[in-house]
Amino acid sequence: MYDIAVVGAGPAGYSAAINARKREKSVIVIGQNTGWLARAERIDNYPGMPGVSGQQMLDAMAAQAKNMGAELRGGVVHQMIDMGGSFALSLGADFVEARKVILASGAKQPKRLPGEERLLGRGVSYCGTCDGMLYRGRHAAVIGAGPEAVSEANFLMSLCASVTYFGKADAELDSRIKVRDERVTEITGGMRAQGLIAGGEELPFDGVFIFREVMALSSLLPGLEMDGAFIRVDRGMRTSVPGVFAAGDCTGLPLQVAKAVGEGCIAALTAAQEIG
Template identity: 55%
Template sequence: MSHDIAVIGGGPAGLSAAINARVRNKTVLVVGNDYRESPLYRAERVDNYLGMPGLTGAQLLDAYQRHAEDMGVEFRHGRVLNIMPMEHTCYLSIGTDMEEAGAVILATGVSRGKKFPGEAEFLGRGVSYCATCDGMLYRDKQVVVVGLAPDAAEEANFLQGLGCRVTYVSGKAPEGLDPAIAYVRATKLEIVGEASVTALRAGDEEIPCQCVFLLRHAIPPTDLLPALELENGYIRVDREMRTNLPGVFAAGDCTGLPLQLSKAAGEGLIAGQKAAEYLDGL
């Protein structure tokens, strides 16, 4: 399906961008996790947002979501696994599906975890970020699911249903995991192998496997777009929220300090406006 603009991330920056693009009559798809999983949603009180002191994070995000829905923004829960910029369009891989957009706005927040040892080396050789994409390749084989997202147990159950021999690893016991799936509690992880993955070291235990599925909330922007330029670890943008890639904009925490709600909403406004202008100029 084709949209004028795809926004990656449904927080304050992403929804501000989406709303301002809709004001300019652009079709907008927001791809991300359930907004109620955001750390902001659990904030007991927000006092530094102009004109609206004392609200909880949940009240603010509920209002943002209603506003965007009322404006006709489309939503899709899922992880963007890859973005392929082409001339005047971008293709986004979301699970096993593909979406097309004329412009992309990155509003992914900040990455809250480093790569595990061996993750980058074995990506595509036994490291996967998508159970539905790659699960069929490992039917009747041993796989490990590293649960770092709320839907990871569901994905592990899916792999078990395909016929994979699944072990689930996370820092705390998941809810809804198939009782037939072995569970290992661990947070110190290392992916090991030779030509491809052979095992996951989880704490003091080594779990033999042919694939490790790393199921995070989201994938870092530079994994989505390797040519994306960074500055001090954040996406480099100009004052119009343009990145170094044509048709790709960014807003919010992913562009740098301060990591504040007002900044995110303001940058989202600019990104939405400028993405719409970019499309009008094609």
């Protein structure tokens, strides 16, 4: 059980972790070091670090958080479950438990496919490790983006009769997996998923697994109050869900490192104060 779990390994998340450690709270940061800042060639408007690349800045923040005792863990949080007094964060088949959660997940929000939400848990899954056994000897599709997609597809290939992979593979896929370039536009099926539409063609599958770098906030934590595309927060960075805070690009404009770092600090200090 951690005092604080931070969802998102960007400047807001690392700032939250550093400030939580200054208050001697145990903290875990979950996410890949590959968010928006990693794409910035050069940052000139962050005080004290002129001219560094986004990746250099991220690496320095990650190292500082780690040196101060924050635990850093790769992966994508799929869902948060309110346990009444603590939260369970699911990372595939694994869970992390924390008293407070700081959402620092950035501004990018994935668009869900037509049929995806309706058929989730009925042939559509976000976790091969959890649900793969249900498709033993059957035919699975993987819609892949992000760090987990390839390893999960390879795991599914060890169980399923066939795996077809739609998307860009960041690592080596099992040679038995069929790769298709067409973009998937819909998941099909009535009571259960029956397949998908890709390149205008309807293709049958028993199960459809979807892996993304980020999760839609509405599926990560249903009931979170929004302000348009952004999470509604108060001045202490509290969200509408008690015990859950938000910081950085996910709370609104301006989408800037300095604002993300400032909000990460406030979120951590408010969370630490509530923990006592």
